[in-house]
Amino acid sequence: MRKLALSDEILLTVEKPARYIGNEINAVYKDPEQVDVRFAMCFPDVYEIGMSHLGIQILYHMLNAMEHVWCERVYSPWVDLDRVMREQKIPLFALESQSPVREFDFLGITIQYEMCYTNILQILDLSGIPMMASERGEDDPIVIGGGPCTYNPEPLADFFDMFYIGEGEETYPELIRLYREHKAAGGHREAFLQKAATLPGIYVPSLYEVAYHADGTLASFTPKYPDVPEKVRKVIVKDMTESFYPEKPLVPFIKVTQDRVVLEIQRGCIRGCRFCQAGMVYRPVRERSLDRLQDLAAKMLENSGHEEISLSSLSSSDYSGIEPLVNGLIEDCRNRKVNISLPSLRIDAFSLDVMSKVQDVKKSSLTFAPEAGTQRLRNVINKGLTEENILNGAAEAFRGGWSKVKLYFMLGLPTETEEDMKGIPLLSETIARRYYEEVPKEKRHGKVNITASASFFVPKPFTPFQWATMFPKEEYLRRAYLVKDTFAEQLNHKAMHFQYHEADVTVLEGVLARGDRKVAASILQAYRRGCLYDAWSDFFDNDKWMQAFADTGVDPDFYTLRERTAEELFPWDFIDVGVTKKFLRREWERAMAAEVTKNCRDVCNGCGAASFGTGICPGGDRDRLCAKGGEE
The missing domain is CATH 3.30.750.210 (Transcription Regulator spoIIAA)
Structure with a gap:
């Protein structure tokens, strides 16, 4: 019988003890003596969110399909158990075997959202693994990061031995094979990292030298050894039909976000x-x-x-x-x-x-994502959705029996004007009126109900808006208040509800999204000051983060408010995602001119993605255009 890492007394004192006992339907169990590689797959958030993540389900079952590998799961302990584990010095453990994470060969952490960065340090800290990669020894697991945030891994570079850039189904088998050979030969950690860096999609931060200009911008990013690639090319699954997919998904004992x-x-x-x-x-x-x-x-x-x-x-x-x-x-x-x-x-x-x-029309709501309140701004962001599309879709829905609509917008987009901001409530009002125009009184399911939500825009790497500036917290709030006040002026204001994201979280997300290696010190200091579960409003403490930046001499404004030139070297420019920087810059310039780019099924825009040779890139001129970033 499996012995649980936590006693019954502890489990009875924490919220939702089923988060920590494992043994779910379709979980995989192996004899640790019969495998060569033990892999702890971690989602750095609470169990209910981590169990809903498709990527971990895929990699968990794919790795466990390998005879010599046992992959287990780890999630962030909730704050109540976190406290108990520190007080009683209980090491973080994997769900399946309940073994300490520090005993594994690999600790793989999926990084989905910037606001989980301090949770990553919690995982390392509770596991007894040195948080700084440079301080780890031969007996520590290889800490590898994957997921969307690895498209700018630099703010986390000090904490990871390696990053996996791209889709996990491709290179993991080769990485595991290489590690098994290394382990059997008694090789050293550093030698394995150097060999791993030659594999497609594997980035080892310690093998690169970073230099900065006097103004703080990146001057150079170069490998330390000849066999380490200058560019790390993402890996992708070329044949989705034949790629691995779990036929027996894990089934949790408790309600999770995507059950x-x-x-x-x-x-x-x-x-x-x-x-x-x-x-x-x-x-x-x-x-x-x-x-x-x-x-x-x-x-x-x-x-x-x-x-x-x-x-x-x-x-x-x-x-x-x-x-x-x-x-x-x-x-x-x-x-x-x-x-x-x-x-x-x-x-x-x-x-x-x-x-x-498939829905109860009377109870369900329909979701539209106009993103912007005016057509001009929708053209800037290349949304490909006209006001006519939105209103016709709403009219169709109302005639079909729906009366509830959710609308998603962004505030703070590049070139946004007061007219664009006020366009959010004006468009919502137009949709509300369309309900009363399209649906006879006797066929209505009550009054129309519109919920408009606005997030504040955060520029992300490898988008045309990676050059965009952001705003101070106060400016985001001013824009939200303007929209809120304009909603109150509308005829149907009682039927419309407006909500918006936290402005201080947005600013921090912007720093972490486009940060460089200097930001790592601030993340570590924020964690030491008690920051944890920053993605949860109840726990986010902006004052502690601002103090952490001050303690480490990092200016958040440098990453959010500063204008970037076309020539600037970005911290993520060493990654090759296929889509070229030339194409992204051209799209930025088209955005500033409010020009629409057609979708790539209608016409090839030469983004560069066809260089992966899948043979199914929708554009017909891909060979001529993509190889040149879309330029003749």
Whole structure:
């Protein structure tokens, strides 16, 4: 019988003890004496969020499919258990074996969101692993980071032995093979890191030299050894149909944020929104075949017992087989008495017809993401959505029986004016009026209900807006108050609700998103001052973060308010994501002129992504254009 790392007395004193006991349906157990490599896969947030992450499900089952590897899971202990573990000196443990994390060969940490950075230090600290990579010895695990935040890993470079840039299905088998050989030969840690750095997508920060100009900008970024690549090229899955996908997903004992089967239908996006990092770094678009998706859906539902299935994609409507896929799922799920969730669908006649079949129209709300309040600003961000599209979609929805609408916007976008800000409540009011124009009184499901949410824009690496400046916290709040006051002036203001994101969190996210290695000292100091679970409003303490920046001599304004030139070397420029800097700069200039770029299914814009040679990049001129970053 497995012995739990926590006593019954401790488990009875903490919230949701099922977070820490493991033993869930479809969890994998192996004899540690019969494997060569033990891998702890970590999500640095609470169990309910980590268990909902598709990437970990894929890598967990893929690594466990290897005979000589046992992959286990680790999540951030909630604050109550964190306190007990420190008081009683209980080391952080993996769920499956309950073994201390420090005993593993690898600690893999997925980095999904900048506001989880202090949680990463919590994981290392509670595990007894030195937080600084330079202080680790031969007996410490290799700490490897993956996920979207690794497209600028530099703020975390001091804490990781290596980063995996790209999609995990590709290089992990080779990395594990290399490590097994290294371990069998009794090789040293440093030698393994140097060998690993030659693998596709592997970045070892300690093997690169960083220099700065007097003004604080990056002067150079160079490898220390001849065999270490100057550019680290992301790795991608070229054939989604044949790639690994878990047919027996983990099933939690307690309610988690995404308590359902997740069916990933494609990767990448054709839309080219200029604010969207995922839309750039996951190019080119790659689809799973319809037959494979239908087979996966049936097996995952059968093997999990879940009562809901959701499609996963940046833009589900752009999947070429969306109609037969959804119609087939509706039929199958009706027989199984399973619900269907269909996020990322455009609001058109087909989608509304489908949603009316799978949702309770009277209770559910429809989601639109105009992102900006005026057409001019939607052109700046290349949203590819006109006001006519939005109003026609809303009219279709209202005629179909919906009366609740959620609208998502951003404030603080490049070139934003007061007219753009006021456009948010004005567009919301126009949509509300459309309800009363389109639906006869006797057919209405009560009054229209509109919830408008605004996040504050954060520029991200590898987007056309990576050159954009941000604003001080006070300016974000001024803009939010202007929008709020304008909502109060509308005829249907009682039917409309406006909410907005935290401004101080936005500023910090901006620093961490585009920071360099100097920011690492501030992250460490913030953690030492008690910052933890910064993504949770109840725990975020902006004063501690600002003091940490002051303690370490780092000016947040340098990363948020400073204008960047076209020639500036960015901390992430050593990464090759396929999409070229030349293309991104050209898109930035088109944004400043409010020019729209067509989606890449209509025309190839020469972004460079076809250089990955998948053979399915949608643009027809890819060989001529992509190789040159879109320029003749």
